[in-house]
Amino acid sequence: MHTTSLKLFQGIGRYGVLLALVALILFGWLRYENFLGAFNVLSVLRYNSMFALVALGMCFVIITGGIDLSVGSTAAFGSVVAALLSPYGVIPGLLGGLAAGLAVGACNAFIITRLNILPFIATLATMLAANGCALLLADNQSVSVSYETGFIELGQGDFLGFPIPAWIALVAYLLASIVLNFTSFGRTVLAIGGNEDAARLMGLPAQRVKALVYLASGGLAGLAGVILAAQFGAGQPIEGVGWELFAIAAVVVGGTLLTGGVGSVGSTLAGVLLLGLIFNILNFENGLGWISLSAYWQSVIRGAFLLLVVAIQARLSMRTEETA
């Protein structure tokens, strides 16, 4: 293959998600009235900020070559704890949800780094446990939050005309981007994913960094749970089903390799927005009235998108291997 076309292919691999996102936005802008109106844009950002937080944690975990299946039920657990603590004020609710997430993250970290159990199976177990804890605490029903303490502002409020949950997600992404690219912690995360044994032999604190990554993933999921509770006015023990896979899909669509060692925080955000916009566009399309697609199409289209992206990625990496 010619070098120019190879470069082109690699470019598509790296910026593909951004291109797709821009294409989708252009499509929506040209096709629907009000698609880029403030109301739609802000509600898309508000709603997807929860997924963005969960996907951010997942991005780090996946870069280390691991996986965290527990994030969905951790978010649900966090939302229940936050809702239960919301009568005591904004801060207790926020910290409570965060602490619940961190607790699950700590369990993951312990099981994975101390007991040496595969991340996949460890987080599968804590997923069940977090789900059970959420149901027990909530007594099998959703827990309404207190509307008197201002807790719901965390999900429904605005700051400088921008949704508060989106601010939270934005700050988290900025911090994470700095951590991944400019700190030794970030370099270690990438090194572990590239080759864990080599990282360890080089004297990098692989176990400690891995533990912190799972802790962070749990904490971010807990935070997403706080936003979930605030946004919908209730702690929801059975929400969060399938969030882990949505997050994995967003990370993968963003171009982070599932084998670890490569990844970017920014393209994960693009992946989240891409998957989120599909749902948004589906709503608009139904609004036009030409066709009527039920909400069930959402998951079909998301699956198809994931398939498309991984198929292209697979093709690209095969080409790169052949030419290298």
Added chain:
Amino acid sequence: MSDTATTLPPTQGASRFDLRTILTRHGAWIALALLILVNLAITPNFATWQTLNVNLTQVCAIVIVAVGMTLVIATGGIDLSVGALMAIAGALAPLIFLGKLFPLPHPAVGIALAFVVPVLVAAALGWFNGWLITRLRIQPIIATLVLFIAGRGIAQVFTNGNLQVFNLPSFQFIGLGRVFGIPFQAILMIVVVVAAAWMLRHTVFGRQILAIGGNEKAARLSGIPVASVKQRVYLISGFLSGIAGLIVIARNSAADANLVGLGMELDAIAAVAVGGTLLTGGRATVIGTLVGALIIQLVRYTLLANGVPDAAALVAKAAIIVLAVWLQRQSHR
């Protein structure tokens, strides 16, 4: 475990009798025996046919799916799509025998097709998983994630998310029927388990599965058709998921695309892990998977029968999975 099929050389003589080895090797059986003993002591009316029936009927679908999962995991892969495939099969069957998909010349034809078509569709989708994994070289967890996400959506689109209720004894035989008093689904389960255990141990295909899971590169270099073996394994997993989907809807006299097989991938993986199959591949035990599924089911039953809420049973399940895998690791030190 005596039936454990493995590519590793058997450990020799002396260490066989120390307690730790016994615990790790026969842990699943010991746990099952302990559970039954505890139940006999504390659970009222445990030693009755009814208890056996309840537990058997609840465990059958899980075991059938978990057998397919065992084979997939033995190759070093994973199949997240099993629950979604169950939903697709479960949604298709009533559409066919209720004549909503195409007009039926005769009700019997509808029933025959309702058995065959959904299972074949599930098998074809399993084959598609295998195709993604072997031809496009996508990691199994991502390749099967595609159908995990899209599959249930497809089933919901088929049925528009509606519950399909039916009453059709000749179809529901697969979930409700009895042969000499034994539930037909239990017979089906045992047939599947025995066939898979025999295949894994005594056929070339079975040895190839284990060889691939043990060391894929070595397997390829020694001339094993890795891609075709893997493809068949995912096909089998899809096929068995299809059967399990039919059992579940027949048992419930209703097909709900939102619920059939929901969370099944986790139950199946848990059963495989607790049963002692190595999650990284290369060592698998189908009988162990059966025991693993029985353990998980019995723990849940024990807790429920003694008034512990279902949510707490989830926490117990989590603890069992971690403990089982941790013990398994100890034996490989």
